[in-house]
Amino acid sequence: MTDDPVELVIFDCDGVLVDSERLYCRVDREVFAELGAEFTEAELVERFVGSPFEVWTALVEERRGRPLEPGWQEPFRPRYEQILDAELTAVEGVTEVLDALEVPYCLASNGSHEEIRRNLTRTGLIGRFDDARIFSARDVARGKPAPDLFLHAAAALGVAPERCAVVEDSPYGVAAARAAGMRAFGYCGGLTGAERLAGPGTRVFDAMHELPALLVEGVRAA
Template identity: 60%
Template sequence: MSSENQPRDRRKKWPAAELVIFDCDGVLVDSEKIAVKVDVDVLAALGWPLTEEEIVERFVGRSFADMTADIERYLGRALPDGWDTPYRRLYREAFERELTPVDGVVEALDALTLPSCVASSTSHAGLRHTLGLTGLYERFAGRVFSAADVARGKPAPDLFLHAARSLGVEPARCLVVEDSRYGVEAARAAGMRSYGYYGGLTPAAWLEGPDTTVFDDMRKLPGLLGS
C-alpha cells in the first residue's frame, strides 16, 4: 500500500522538506523505453538473450558497473575494458532520434517550489547528453550526481546520501522521485521519503512500500510533494 493511501494517523512524522532529488532515466527523460530495446540487441550479441521484461526487472535503475558485473557472472568470464564502446553508438543514435522529456515533467518542474537536484545511476557524460537533448540540463547544472561518484550504486543509499550531503540537507528533509524498485529501496535505506512514478516501464507494485507514494502522472507531482 502506498503512503498516499494509508490512514493519516499511521504516517511517519517527517520534518519539512528542503530538497527534491530526481532520478533521471524514466523520471526526467523518457529514455528507458528506448534503451531497453537496444539492451535486448546488445545482450543477445554478448550471448545473454533476455526479453524486454526481463531486462526491466534485472537492470532498470541500476548502474552500468552493476549491469556489467551481472553480465560477467552470467557469461562466466570478465569483459574487457571498453567492452561497451562498439554499442554506444546504438544508444546515442536512438536517443537523438526519439528522446523526449517524460510526459508532464516540464510542467511539474515549472511548478516546483523546493530546490532540486538529479541523482542517477547513469554516468555524468550520459546525463549531460540525455538532459541536454531534452533541454533539461541547465535546470540542474551544478546539482547533478552520478553513481560514478560513489562506491555502491542503487539500491544502496550511497548516491542519495552523497547528493544530500553535497547540498547540505539532512536525509530526512529530502524527497526522492524514482521509477525503479532499486531507486525506492535506495531512498528508504537513506532515510528519505520517496515518490514512485509508474507511468513508464515499472509496475506500481514494484514501487509500493514504506514511506513511498506511488503515482502515474508527473503533473500530479507538485501537489503530492506539497502534501
C-alpha cells in the same frame, strides 16, 4: 517517516526526467543477444532498469556463461547515441513539475556526468540543472541501491535526509531512498509496475503532474 515539510526534491534522471528507459531496453536486447545473452523484454525491465553498470554486466556474464572482455560496451555506444539523438524526449509533464516546485531540486543518477548532461541537453532540460545540482554515482563509493548517492546530494546542498524527497522509477532507486531515510515517490508511469515500487515510506504515482501536490501532502507508509 517525518511529516516535516520537504526542503529538497532529488530526481533520478532516466525514466523520471527523460524517457530513456524504453530506448535503452530496445537496444539492450539487441546488444545482449549479440553477446550471447538472450533476455526477454520483461527480464530487462525487472532486472536491468535502474541497476548500476556492475550489476547488469554481471547479469549478462551469468546468462552467457562466460566473462565479458574489459571495455566490451564501447563498440555498442554509437547505437545508443543514435537512438537517443533521434527519439529521446522529456518525461511527459516533468517540465511543468519543475516549474511548479516551490522548493529546491537536484538530480542524482547512476549514470555518468557525461551521460546525464547529454540527455538533459537532448531534451532541453539542461538549463534547469547547474553543475552544483547534478550528482552521479561516479561521485561516491557505491551507486543505488546503496544510499550513498542520495546522502551525498543532500549533504552537498545542506539538507537533512529526512527533509528530502526522492523521485524514482526503479526498485533500485526507491530502495536507496529508503536506506537513506528519505521520502520516496515511485513513478510508475514508465516501464516499472507499481507493485515493484510500493513499500514502506513510499508513495507510488503514475502521472508526473501529480507530484507537486503529493509532495505537499506527504508520504504515508504503505
